[in-house]
Amino acid sequence: MAPTEASERPSLERLLATREIMVACGPGGVGKTTTAAAAGVMAAVKHGGKVLVLTVDPARRLATALGLTGIGNKEHRVPDEAFAEAGLKSRGELWVAMLDTKQSWDDLIARHAPDEATRDEILANPLYQNISGRFIQSHDYIAMERLYEIHSEGRYDLIVVDTPPTRNALDFLDAPERMADFFSSRLLRWLIMPYRSRLVNVATKPFYQIADRILGTEFLGDISEFFILFQTMYDGFVERSRAVGRLLADRRTTFLVVSTLESVPLREAEFFAQELTSRHLHLGAMVMNKVLPEYLRGSEAADAAHTMAEQAGELGGLLSERMGPAHEPLRDSAQVTRVLKEISASFLNFQTVALREAEERDELSVAPEVMVSVPFFDTEIHDLGGLYRLGEQIWE
Amino acid sequence: MNDLLDKKLLFVTGKGGVGKTSVATSLAFLAASRGQRVLLCEVDGKGDVAGLLESPPTAFKEREVSPGLFAMTMDTEEAMKEYLRLNLRVPFAGRIGPVAKAFDFLASAAPGVREILVVGKLCYEVREAHYDLVVVDATASGHIVGLLAAPQAVNSLVKVGLIRNQTDWMLEMLTDPAQTGLVAVCTPEEMPVTETIELAGRVRNETTVNLASVVVNRVLPELFGTQEEEVFETLTRPDVAAELELLVGSDTAPVLEAARLAVTLRRTRSVHLDRLREAIDPSVPLLYLPYLFTRSHGLRTTRQTATSLGEELGY
Structure with missing residues (x-):
């Protein structure tokens, strides 16, 4: 039998050449961001085209590694000189952007607000400022939202995105749906009902009495005002959330689960991979980092x-x-x-x-298309060359 | 340094994967073994506490899992119900359900509601003096500031009412370094150290809680001193390595290779330890825990870690 061409075997290389979105996910502290960046570097160097690495919380060093002094919500191109310094020549363009949660929320409001006055009122609302800047669920939602936004603009051949650290690895998958649920909820309708009719409404009366006692009328008033403003954007938000959900389930998207072979993260990664499969999302590859040498x-x-x-x-x-x-x-x-x-x-x-680690890997109950083990690197990665060397390990 | 266990409320945090839960559990285990009555609360419950103590799964209702050590899992909906029961004396248990549900829903959107419930429940346990010490396996370092700053944030948003009064006394408790402390866990690697340094700054600027200690987990042993390292280097020379292999009678190259790996890892990591020590306020003690080369993690490793913590605390 003729040897199979590398491109015909399932590999990370093939995934990166055929998909438009690769979502790197997995437990915290396993090198998710670095792995996503390495995949992006490899795709740009080997396949060419326009590649964007959208990262959530990169080490400042990683930004430096990519030849950037500071990356913000705007997309930046990694300069050719940075590749040259690492002894590399890129066939394509490598772009990098970092998720600025606050800025992304503001952009989203600006897009969906019916008019400038509403937009400004929302942006100035103290509740909004709290939600957009501080709240954890909002990171999950906005990361997926921004991915959708960039993808729909069609400027990149491939977007590699690493997901925010979540309380629960699945939160970001549920975020679009939860946002849609929230906006169509009964509670929200209660909150924005004019105060008068609330009192005569038998169903909501106990709720408001208790809410008043706990939170005070003034705070409830603030909440109502905020949600009344927000409701003007209802249709846009719900439609958008569903579109984000569809994109994640689309054939153009693949998921990369990153982990180490330590018990706790590995169990979490395994659970995550199972969930992806049961939701009919594409489990493209699992990358095991920091594997001790054979x-x-x-x-x-x-x-x-x-x-x-x-x-x-x-x-x-x-x-x-x-x-x-x-x-x-x-x-x-x-x-x-x-x-x-x-x-x-x-x-x-x-x-x-x-x-123990080898045993745990062999016992994994999930079967991704591609399974990669990356050896323990003696030194930590802080330049483009390092990312490339890591990329070579996971490429085939 | 050993006043860590004299506090009433300890929040343990750290970047994902550094062993935050293991340190929180061992800290609680240590305090209990010294005769204190301890509550260990897992906030982002993944059930790891039960594994580390080899106990049945934990729930919102605390359970004594080993002598003097009570464990619970935070559940905001349950915390809300308890809160309503305690504060409003809602007569019918049946009526709490839907109301609590509505609040839980609100909690996912309104700022700080979830966080205030978590911190509120913990502060309540302290205030009621149900325990000598409450140890919290808190949220990861990315989110801990949001949790600790919630009482302050809510306090400034809500001007009157029950919540206002309650956040007043909560803030008093959280601000008092004799009562409340944050324990940051990290490993001697680049990202965890960087994140810990950033966390220390944010905790100082954005919360009222004091950083009580930094625990450096998984510190690799130092194999040799300088002279011995010279011996090791010589052992790796081709002629010496060949002689060693001949004497031992089987392949010794991997053994030498592994020692090289251990030395390199230790060396690259010590750079980060130095960086940490320099950046953290000298008044904050650093506690070092050794890397555990074990088959699994359970009660045995929890005990080992508790012993190491005890030694570091001077017990």
Whole structure:
């Protein structure tokens, strides 16, 4: 049988060449942002076209790595010189943008508000300022909203987006639907009912009596005012939320679940992958970061480590005797023995972890199209070259 | 330094994946083992506390999971019901349901309602002196400021009423460093350290809560001193490595390779530790916990971590 062309095997390369949106998700602290950036760099360098990396909360270093002094809500192109400095030449254009939650909300209001006066009133409302700037759910919603916005403008061949750190990894998937639900809810209608009719409404009366006692009339008034303003944007918001939901489920979108092989994040990632599948979203790939090197798992090496630990005294003496004359640091046999003990114990320690991690990976109950393990990098990534090297590890 | 466990309310936070829940659980376990009556509350419940204590799943209603240690999971809807019951003496339990539901719904939109319920419930437990210490496995560092600042935010939005009075005493409790403290957990890696430094600044500027301690989790052991490192370097020379392999009788290269990895990791990480120490106010103690090379995480590792914490606190 003729060997299969690389492009015909499922790979991250093929996903990045065929999809228009790649959503990187997974538990916090596993290198999600870096992995998304590396995928974007690879796509731009190898496939060309216009690639956007939309990131939520990048390390400042990552911004520097991409040759940018500061990235904001605006999209910035990574300059060719930054590629040249890393010894790379990009076939395409790499663009980067960071999600500025507050700014994105303001833009959204400006788009949906019926007129300038309403827009300004909403923007100035203290409740709005609180919701847009501080509230967690609002990050989830706005990230997906902005993705939709950029995608529909059609300026990029590929958008790689990393999702905000959420309380629950699924929040961002539910965010559009929840936003739509919220705007069509009965509670909202209660809140914006004129105060008079509220009192005669039997169904809502107990609610308002309690609300008054807890929150005070003034605060309730603020809430009503805010929602009355917001209601003017109802149709736009609901329609938009549904469109965002449709885009995530579209064939053009694929999901990349990033994790490490540590138990807690891995369980979360597995749950997440299962959820994607059950919602009929496309689970394109799973990337396992910081995987300990394979040599730690060998049984012959374990034998060697055990022997070194058990016979450290004898081995130290012999090494010192035979190699000491040529190598000055080995002359103190007690010291050689100590080092042998240390390194064999250290090996066995790391082996425990490496074996456990391999076991956990093999036990995964989900089957993404592509499964990638990325070795532990000795150094942390802080330039384009580093991202490229990481990208090469996950490419095929 | 050992006044950490003398406080009444400890919020434990950290970037995802640094072992926040494990540190919170061990801290509570340590306090309980020293005879205190402790409540451990998991705020963004993923059920990890139960795993770390090998107990049945936790719920809103607290349960004694080991001597003196009570565990619960925060549930805002339940907290709301409890709040209404306690404050309004709503006569019919049946009437609370729909009202609480409506509030829960409001909580997902109105600023600070969810947060104030969480912090309110915890402060209430402290005020009622049900426990000597309440340890909170709080939200991750990205969201902790929103949680801790909520009483202040609500206090400034709501001018009168029950909530206003309640946020007044909550703020008093949260502001008092003798009663309340924040414990930030990180690992000696670039992003967690950077985030912890940023968090320390935001907590100072945007909340009234004091940073009580920074816990550095998963610190790798230092394999050798300078002289021993020289011995190790020599062992990796081709002629010496060959002799070692001959003497041992099986492949020793991976063992040397693994030691190299351990040394490199330790070295790259110590840079971040230095950065952390420099950036954090010297009055805030740093507590170091060793990396655990274990098969799994459960009661055994919780105990180990509690012991290490105890040593760091000078017990």
